[in-house]
Amino acid sequence: MKKLTIAVLLAGTAIAGIPGTASADNDTSAASAGSLCLYQAFNFTSGRACFESGDSDLSNNQYTNGYNVDNRTSSVTNATCKDWVLYDGPGGTGGHYPVFVNERINLWDWDNKASSFYVQSTHC
Ligand SMILES: [Ca+2]
Ligand SMILES: [Ca+2]
Known part of the structure; x- marks a missing residue:
């Protein structure tokens, strides 16, 4: 017992x-407060790369696990007071996907596409 x-x-x-x-x-x-963070896997897991401003070409950025960020983003956390837009191509070209203030999203239908991103608008 x-x-x-x-x-x-x-x-x-x-x-x-x-x-x-x-x-x-x-x-x-x-x-990651104040940053836009990209994650290699869904649900904010695996490699992470955080930014405080836009990046025109993710092919020269690496996740915390060493993998290249380009075309490998599956989820995003936006701990900023800004709306951002992810682009399929470098330099803000191709299709795009908005990430709004304080959003935490899985890119279910936009997996492994992001190649650049920029601030769309600021709310602070
Ligand atoms: Ca870059
Ligand atoms: Ca792409």
């Missing part, structure tokens, strides 16, 4: 550890 209690307590500890992992993700967001 005593062993069972300990096992339950341990299981409880393991479950309690999960919110700790979630807050680590929140810490990542906090660290």
